[in-house]
Amino acid sequence: MVIDKKPKLLLAEDYDDLREIYKQGLEAIGFEVSAVDDGDKLYELLKKKKFDVVLSDTDMPNLSGVMACRKAIEDKILDENTLVIGMSDDPDYQQYWRGIANLGCFYHKSNLNSREDVGNKIMRDYKNFKFGPAGWRMKMLRIQEYLKT
Numbered sequence: 001m002v003i004d005k006k007p008k009l010l011l012a013e014d015y016d017d018l019r020e021i022y023k024q025g026l027e028a029i030g031f032e033v034s035a036v037d038d039g040d041k042l043y044e045l046l047k048k049k050k051f052d053v054v055l056s057d058t059d060m061p062n063l064s065g066v067m068a069c070r071k072a073i074e075d076k077i078l079d080e081n082t083l084v085i086g087m088s089d090d091p092d093y094q095q096y097w098r099g100i101a102n103l104g105c106f107y108h109k110s111n112l113n114s115r116e117d118v119g120n121k122i123m124r125d126y127k128n129f130k131f132g133p134a135g136w137r138m139k140m141l142r143i144q145e146y147l148k149t
Helices: 016-029 039-048 065-074 091-097 115-131 134-140 143-148
Strands: 008-012 032-036 053-057 083-088 106-108
Touching: 008 016, 008 039, 016 032, 016 115, 032 039, 039 053, 039 065, 053 065, 053 115, 065 083, 083 091, 083 115, 091 106
Parallel strands: 008 032, 008 053, 053 083, 083 106
Antiparallel strands: none
16 A cells, blocks of 8 residues: 555654654654643644544643543544554553554554664554555444443
């Protein structure tokens, strides 16, 4: 599957070193990356610009990634056409992303320890989300579930 334009990705990560590693890997694989270092900035940038993918840390200053994405969904800024991926050092945090992140899209940061890892994983999930079989996409959609509650 060839993508004719660079998908737009919003990266929210408060640690400078990790943010730079992730950004380099994502850009190298073909994403146009905007990066922020806290949840308030994540929410504000979502209000200003449309993204194909949001990749967000869970714990961040000012507003958690979960709360920023939840607020953006409730305010109808984010919808089911955006792939939302949560990440954390603590796999127990996956529960906080249920209903916000798309099914199967939570990454433990230790599995994203190289530029190649993060770029390839996110691009694979994005292609499956955007261009994969309809059943696969419907299985992933969680935002619709969240909005019903």
